[in-house]
Amino acid sequence: MDPRPFRSVLYIPGSKERALEKAQNLAADAIIFDLEDAVAPEEKANARTLLARTLAEADYGRRAKLVRINALSTEWGADDVAAMAAARPEAILLPKVDNPDDIAALANKLDSRSETAKTRIWAMMETPRGILNAAAIAAAPRMAGFVLGTNDLAKDLGCRVGPGRVVLQTALQTCLLAARAAGIVAVDGVYNAFKDEDGLRAECEEGRDLGFDGKTLIHPAQIAIANSVFAPTADEIDLANRQIAAFDAATAEGQGVAVLDGKIVENLHVASARRLLARAQAIETLEGAV
Numbered sequence: 001m002d003p004r005p006f007r008s009v010l011y012i013p014g015s016k017e018r019a020l021e022k023a024q025n026l027a028a029d030a031i032i033f034d035l036e037d038a039v040a041p042e043e044k045a046n047a048r049t050l051l052a053r054t055l056a057e058a059d060y061g062r063r064a065k066l067v068r069i070n071a072l073s074t075e076w077g078a079d080d081v082a083a084m085a086a087a088r089p090e091a092i093l094l095p096k097v098d099n100p101d102d103i104a105a106l107a108n109k110l111d112s113r114s115e116t117a118k119t120r121i122w123a124m125m126e127t128p129r130g131i132l133n134a135a136a137i138a139a140a141p142r143m144a145g146f147v148l149g150t151n152d153l154a155k156d157l158g159c160r161v162g163p164g165r166v167v168l169q170t171a172l173q174t175c176l177l178a179a180r181a182a183g184i185v186a187v188d189g190v191y192n193a194f195k196d197e198d199g200l201r202a203e204c205e206e207g208r209d210l211g212f213d214g215k216t217l218i219h220p221a222q223i224a225i226a227n228s229v230f231a232p233t234a235d236e237i238d239l240a241n242r243q244i245a246a247f248d249a250a251t252a253e254g255q256g257v258a259v260l261d262g263k264i265v266e267n268l269h270v271a272s273a274r275r276l277l278a279r280a281q282a283i284e285t286l287e288g289a290v
Contacts, residue, residue: 001183002144004064005029005283006214007230008223009187013038015047020054028223029214029286030064035080036095044076048083055087062286066122068093072105085115091144097123099133103140110142120144126152131171138182146179147216148172150189164206176211188212194219204229232280240273
């Protein structure tokens with residue numbers, strides 16, 4: 001799995017030159033440059049050209065950079081892939097993924113171009129069929145991440161989404177299981193009310209507790225909350241260090257487990273502690289470089 005943090009993953013319209021420029025200085029961990037939903041049909045070609053030029057020239061630092069193209073079944077999809085190839089995109093985000101054949105079709109196009117030899121694929125998980133095929137999609141060629149498209153999924157399900165998103169829990173956890181089994185990133189869907197900070201924080205906390213790596217965002221004002229919620233806290237870092245130290249001391253004495261603060265510390269706790277510390281270090285490295 002990509003070791004970089006994905007706490008905040010911000011959508012940026014590929015047609016908005018000013019937004020593309022400002023994104024170079026935002027504190028988002030990753031950016032989704034959008035050629036799909038955020039771009040009107042009559043602007044698709046112009047957005048494609050603008051984004052290809054911008055990615056070739058602009059400096060977005062060490063942030064993860066994804067391009068959401070239009071589906072290959074649309075009149076724009078193939079041209080999106082061709083235009084992005086020259087910019088050597090880090091990853092292409094494919095919308096409306098229903099099955100691994102959708103991923104394989106894009107992988108074949110990337111395989112045919114030398115410029116995209118290192119380009120990975122992320123999948124929008126936003127259709128009922130896609131959710132049911134999550135495990136197979138996660139294991140498809142070049143796959144590196146899932147992005148939950150909760151708005152489209154709710155539309156297709158015909159459900160009413162309220163606080164806690166109970167009606168979407170099966171889909172959310174199915175995608176997480178598939179992503180973790182395949183060792184890829186999984187990022188939660190957007191929170192639509194971008195001025196509702198309390199609601200955003202609550203949904204970020206829910207996504208964090210479920211196990212998501214971060215949250216997709218629709219406005220720069222949401223970045224700080226997502227970065228805060230999905231980052232290890234000082235108390236968590238302290239506990240992780242103490243768990244590792246306690247376990248090392250116990251094993252040095254020939255013991256298989258340790259006791260810390262009245263709780264057992266085993267190998268699995270140490271593995272989780274090391275993973276948390278690595279995440280904290282990755283965040284520190286990213287924030288020091290952008």
